[in-house]
Amino acid sequence: MIRRDFLKTIGAVTAGAALGLPAAEAAAKTAVTAADAALPDEKTSLNDLRLPIRSLKPRTSRQITVVVIGAGNRxxxxxxxxxxxxxxxxxxxxSDILEHRCRRMADxxxxxxxxxxxxxxxxxxVPKFADAVVVSTPDDVHYAPCMKALEMGYDVLLEKPVSPTERECKNILKQAHKYNKIVAVCHVLRYAPYFLALREVVRSGAIGELVSIQHMEPIQYAHMAHSYVRGNWRNSKQxxxxxxxxxxxxLDILRWIIDKPCKTIVADGSLRLFKPENAPEGAPLKCTDGCPHADECPYNAIDIYCxxxxxxxxFDLEGNKDPDFILQRLHTPPYDSYARCVYHCDNDQPDHYVSEMVFEGGETAAFSMEAFSPYGxxxxxxxGTMGYIDGDGTTFTLWDFKTRTPKVWNLKVSEIPEYKGSGHGGGDYPLARDFVEAVAAQDPGLLSSTIDVxxxxxxxxxxAERSRRSGRKEKV
Ligand SMILES: NC(=O)c1ccc[n+]([C@@H]2O[C@H](COP(=O)([O-])OP(=O)(O)OC[C@H]3O[C@@H](n4cnc5c(N)ncnc54)[C@H](O)[C@@H]3O)[C@@H](O)[C@H]2O)c1
Structure with missing residues (x-):
């Protein structure tokens, strides 16, 4: 859709619908507000955008069969x-090395x-006995099962990140081509209605030509402590x-929205807080060992979990969220690793990370990953040359410089019954649906996140990581 058509359908027509006015009258009203010096309060809706939000029921002509490798969270x-x-x-x-997890899912x-x-x-x-495998093991246990699955003729739903090294990522791509199998990467945000809408508005030309993006991923302080200080992803080498x-x-969303290859990237960042020299005096190795700073420490494990x-x-709680039971878990291996003081872990992941990218048409993107935020x-x-979009991860506002009438996209995905339980802004289940359809039809074209893209x-x-470590701008 070109910009003029988009403005006609979303601007004039939607404004008309919202105000109960015919389109021409609404357009006239828009023209009046455009002359105003101050932006009008009134916001019209972008929710009529025709997005590929459709039923989560897969459209297949046969049942496909799947083996899940890694019966954890994902x-x-x-x-x-x-x-x-x-x-x-x-x-x-x-398959899971933890017997109880394997049994629970298998049952x-x-x-x-x-x-x-x-x-x-x-x-x-054992000989191939299913159409596809889901590889949802830890990051460093993606490569070998994925390579073997492709060799044996399985299609693969592969959790991100694809693999911890660039060489392994590229080998998986080659292997998928060699055996002509589907590998869908779980870049679930591509399937989330919010990001689909954001991309659709940019593609429509509503902001003219895209010039630059500022994007931030606020991790949230307790999430940072849980996953990247105490938890599974704390150590970049492991x-x-x-x-x-x-x-x-x-990075995937930026590449997807800008829709051009990234040419260069420069990055910086470090681990500022979560290291031994920042431990308050007398802090024990574990929060469960009677820390004198428990009351004022926002990273206190007992407070966060119990x-x-x-x-x-x-914690494999099986539904029992009694604080005493959680505390008992914090005293018991392997769960006691989550009781560790955030200043006494074997972590090395940066808690702030900034990067700047230049894309093929000269578009720029600035990306910040921040641990220290109250929200995620x-x-x-x-x-853009003709407009601006400001989004908070669930809703966004489009400002058109000409009409100066802000328009809001705020569809509540959580209120669509089928999407209940679909995490990542609703993206988890549509990805799974598209994977099932792609495998059933043997058509990777039904997926938005193939291994190739x-x-x-x-x-x-x-x-980015090479640049952060070397201080040099890197070619991509
Ligand atoms: N797509 C997303 O947005 C998203 C979100 C969170 C995590 N992830 C990724 O998903 C993957 C799994 O994360 P998770 O949170 O489910 O972790 P998890 O620890 O909950 O689950 C992983 C499971 O794999 C099992 N496992 C480990 N080694 C194994 C082996 N050799 N053979 C069989 N099973 C083995 C573990 O016992 C565990 O049950 C990770 O790569 C993670 O980065 C992706």
Whole structure:
């Protein structure tokens, strides 16, 4: 849609609908407000945008079968979706090194004993018995199962980040081509209605030519402590640099919205707070060891988990959220790693990370990942030659410089019944749906995040990390 048509449908027509005026009258009103010096209070809606938001029920002519490798948090998200649409997809195998996790998922899906596995490698010791595998193991356990699955003829739903090294990422791409199999990368934000709408408005020409983007990923202080100081992604050498572990979604979204290759990237950032020299005097190694600073420390594990009940997914609580039970978990291995003082962990991930990118048409993007914020999500400002967009991760406002009438997109995805439980702004389930459809039809074109497009934003992330370490601007 060209800019004029877009303004006609979204501007004049939507304004007319909102005000109960015919389109011509609404257009005249818009012209009057354009002459005003101050911006009008009145905001019209962008919610009529025709987005590819459709039923989450997969459109398939057959049932596909899936093996879930890694029955943790993400594995359960996808398996939970599959269970709702048995005519299209069935979980027929489960692998997890934690026996109780494997059993729980296998029982829920009626998986026979011979297809319940421990380590991922056991899955591939038996002849191929399903259409696809979900690789939802930790970052450093993506490469080997994905490569083996492709070799054996499985399609793959692969959690992000693809793999901790650039070489491995590129090898997975080559392997997918070699065996002509589908690899869908879980860049779930591409499937979230908010980001679909944002991209659609930019593509429509509503802001003229896109010139630059300011994008921020506020991690939220307690989330940072949980995942990147105490938790699974605390150490960049054991997992993946935080720019990929946390922010490969953001690099991917920037590349996707700008819709041009990134040419150069320069990055900076460091670990400012979470290190031993910043520990307050007398702080013990664990919060559970009677810390004298417990009352004033915002990172106090007992307060975060037992009182606030945040990030409980890692404790295998089986629904029991009693504070004493959580405290007991904090005293028990392996869960006691989450009781560690944030100043006494084996972490090295930066807590602030800035990067600047230049794209092929000269567009620029500035991206900040920030640990020290009270909220999570995303904040995005998009500057165009004819307009501006300001978004907070759930709603955004479009400002057209000519009409000066702000228009708001604020569709509440959480209120669409089918999307209930679909995390990441609603993106989790549509990704799973598109994967099921792509495998059933053997058509990767049904996916927005194939390995071919996803690899590019990973390469941007590796270049950013090289730049952060070397101080040089890197070519992508
Ligand atoms: N798409 C997203 O937005 C998103 C969000 C969170 C996490 N992730 C990614 O998803 C992946 C999984 O994260 P998670 O939060 O579900 O972690 P998790 O720890 O909850 O689950 C991983 C599971 O893999 C199992 N596992 C480990 N090694 C194994 C092996 N050798 N064989 C079989 N199973 C093994 C673990 O026991 C665990 O149950 C990670 O790569 C993570 O970065 C993606």
């Amino acid at each position: 594995g359960n998200v996808y398996a939970g979706y599959f269970k709702q649409y048995p005519e299209s997809v069935k979980v027929v195998g489960v 829920a899906h009626g998986v026979p004993p011979e297809h319940r596995f421990g380590d991922w490698s056991e899955v591939f010791k 997992t993946t640099p935080i720019i990929l572990a946390k922010s490969c979604h953001d 009182n606030k009940k945040w990030h409980l997914g890692v 999500g995303r904040r995005t400002r998009i500057m 996803s690899i590019e934003s990973h390469v941007m992330g590796f270049a």
